[in-house]
Amino acid sequence: MRQMLLDLPGEKPQNLDNFEPGRNTELLALLSQHAYGDKLPLSARFVYCWGEAGAGKSHLLHALNTTASTRLIGPTSPPADFIHAPDIGLYLLDDCDRLSDDLQIAAFGLFNQIREYGGALISSGALPPARLDLREDLRTRLGWGLIYEVHGLTDDEKIAALTLAARTRGFTLATGVLPYLITHFRRDMRSLSAMLDELDQYSLETKRPVTLPLLRELLQRELREQESTLSP
Structure with missing residues (x-):
């Protein structure tokens, strides 16, 4: 089935409360400790997340x-951001598998500085450390602490989470709406949640209940609008 790539306005800020945990409850609990500044053992000061x-x-x-x-640092950050600073207690290294050669050296240095001077580092990548196409010394550092696979939600978990979100917003979804949405739209929860908001708004504008025909109509309208913006 064709997957539509629509630009969704007004996405909600990303926080731990609106992350659907699924099978990631242990990881979410650990990251919550980091967020609250809890004192953690050395092994928990370095966390690597992959998925x-x-x-x-x-x-x-x-x-x-x-x-x-x-x-927050990553492949587009300047090397200076990888230098340990006494006022930074938590470094967040995103997409470490995409670091340039120079930034790999800088990241290696940051690991060593954090271990010596204090702080914590949570990093992410597409694969487990041993399978990353990075410098051997950096792969070793990424495997220093705790390693978690971030599990994506199953379709049933997505449907349950979106059903609860709709109920919280005060509207009811007709049977078939969510199975259709997750098979005809982007499958990540951020995009699905944003589309749910847009579907709620469209329902209010048209004074119609949220049914499968309404969803199809909205997706077709959005697709036509996107195509019109791309036309010369």
Whole structure:
């Protein structure tokens, strides 16, 4: 089936509360400890999260980047951001598998500095450390602490989470709406949640209940609008 790639406006900020845990409850509990600044053992000061695209790795790291004492870094960051600073207690290294050669050296140095001077580092990548196409010394550092696979939600878990979200917003979804949505739209929860909001708004605008015909109509309308913006 064709997967539509629509641009959704007004996506909600990413935080730990709106991350659907699924099979990631242990990881979410650990990251919550980091968010609250709890004192953790050395092994928990370095956390590596890996998983397929759309599983929520970036969501988790962005959710932790909420104070002046945190720093989010990645493949597009300047090397200076990889230098340990005494006022930064938590570094968040996203997409480490995409680091350039120079930034791999900088990341290796940051690991060593954090271990010597204090702080914590949570990093993410597409694969387990041993399978990353990175410098051997950096792969070793990424495997220093705790390693978690970020499991994507199953279709049933997505449907349950979206059903609860709709109920919380005060509207009811007709049978078939969510199975159709997750098979005809982007499958990550951030996009699905944004589309659920848009579907709720469209229902209010048209004064019609949220049914499968309404969803199909909205998706077709959005697709036509997208195609019109791309036309010369």
